[in-house]
Amino acid sequence: MQSQVGTGRQAGGKRGWRRRLLLLPLWLVLATVLQVAVLRFVDPPLSMFMAIRQVEAWLDRDPGFRLAYRWRDLDAMAGCLPVALIAAEDQNFAIHSGFDLEAIRQARERNARGGRLRGGSTISQQVAKNLFLWQGSNRASRWVRKGLEAWYTALVELMWPKRRILEVYANVAEFGDGIYGAQAAARSFFGRDADGLGHAQCARLAAVLPSPRRYSATQPGPYVQRRTRAIERNMRQIGGTAYLERLD
Numbered sequence: 001m002q003s004q005v006g007t008g009r010q011a012g013g014k015r016g017w018r019r020r021l022l023l024l025p026l027w028l029v030l031a032t033v034l035q036v037a038v039l040r041f042v043d044p045p046l047s048m049f050m051a052i053r054q055v056e057a058w059l060d061r062d063p064g065f066r067l068a069y070r071w072r073d074l075d076a077m078a079g080c081l082p083v084a085l086i087a088a089e090d091q092n093f094a095i096h097s098g099f100d101l102e103a104i105r106q107a108r109e110r111n112a113r114g115g116r117l118r119g120g121s122t123i124s125q126q127v128a129k130n131l132f133l134w135q136g137s138n139r140a141s142r143w144v145r146k147g148l149e150a151w152y153t154a155l156v157e158l159m160w161p162k163r164r165i166l167e168v169y170a171n172v173a174e175f176g177d178g179i180y181g182a183q184a185a186a187r188s189f190f191g192r193d194a195d196g197l198g199h200a201q202c203a204r205l206a207a208v209l210p211s212p213r214r215y216s217a218t219q220p221g222p223y224v225q226r227r228t229r230a231i232e233r234n235m236r237q238i239g240g241t242a243y244l245e246r247l248d
Contacts, residue, residue, distance in 0.1 A: 035132065036155040040164060043071045047131045047172040050180055057178075068184035074167040077182045077194035079241035080202035082166050085173070086243060087234035088206035088227075090123040093166070094246040098124040098157035099150075126210075127169045128152035162247040175205055177213045189217045203231040 050067060057065035074082060086093050092100050103120040121129075128149050135145075156165060175185035182194040185205055190197065197205075201217075207227040208215040215224050 033155060036159050040160050044131060048133055049130045052134055053178060065178060067178050068188055069180040070183045071171055072183040072194045074163060078197040078202060079244060080199045081182050081197055082170055083235050083241055083243055084202040084206035084231055085170060087238055088209060088231045091238055093123050094162060096122060098122060098153040123169050124157055124165055125149060125153045127165055128156055130172045173209065174212045175208060175217060203228045206231050
C-alpha cells in the first residue's frame with residue numbers, strides 16, 4: 001500500500017514538473033510583455049548594454065571607468081538631435097512598423113560590393129537590442145539574439161508611440177565609450193546640456209553611430225566629417241524638426 005502511494009506521488013511530481021516546463025514559455029512571454037509595458041511609462045535606469053559595459057570594466061579591473069548616463073525627455077533636448085538620429089539611422093522611422101525591408105535589402109547589396117559595412121536596422125530594432133539584449137559573441141548566440149530582437153521590436157512598436165521609441169533611443173544610444181544618451185554626450189563632448197546643442201553638433205553625434213568607440217565626435221576624422229555633412233543634408237531633406245510632427 002505504501003509503495004503504491006509513493007509511486008503515485010512520484011508520478012504526480014513528474015506531471016507537476018512537466019506542467020511547469022510547458023508553462024515556462026508562456027511565463028517568459030508574459031515577462032517580456034510586462035517589461036515593455038512598464039518601460040512605456042517608466043524611464044529605464046540603465047540598459048542591458050550599459051550593464052554589460054560596466055561588468056566588462058570590472059572584469060578588466062579598470063577603476064577609472066565611469067558610466068555616463070542621465071535621462072533627458074525628448075522635449076528637453078535640442079530638436080535637431082532626434083532629427084539627426086533619424087536622418088542618419090532610419091529615415092523611414094515615421095512610417096515603418098519596426099522593420100524596414102528595403103533598407104535591409106540595400107544594406108546587403110552595399111555590403112556585398114565591399115567597403116564599409118552598414119546594417120539595415122531601424123531605430124526600433126536598436127532600442128530593442130540596446131535596452132534588453134546583448135552583443136552576440138558566437139553564431140548560435142547571435143541567432144538567439146536576433147530572434148529576441150525581432151520579438152522585442154514587435155512589442156515596442158505595438159505598445160509604444162513613435163515619440164517614446166525615439167526618446168528612449170536618444171537616451172540609451174552609446175555616443176562614446178561608456179557615454180550613453182544625449183545629455184551625457186552633450187556634457188562630455190561639448191560642455192553643454194542637450195537642449196543647447198547646435199545642428200552641426202547634433203549631426204556629428206549621429207555620425208559616430210554605430211561605432212562610437214571607433215570614431216570621435218570631438219576629434220572627427222575624414223569619415224565622420226563626410227558623414228556629418230551627409231547627415232546635415234538628410235536633415236534638411238526630411239524637413240528638419242518638422243519631421244517630428246509626423247510622430248504625434
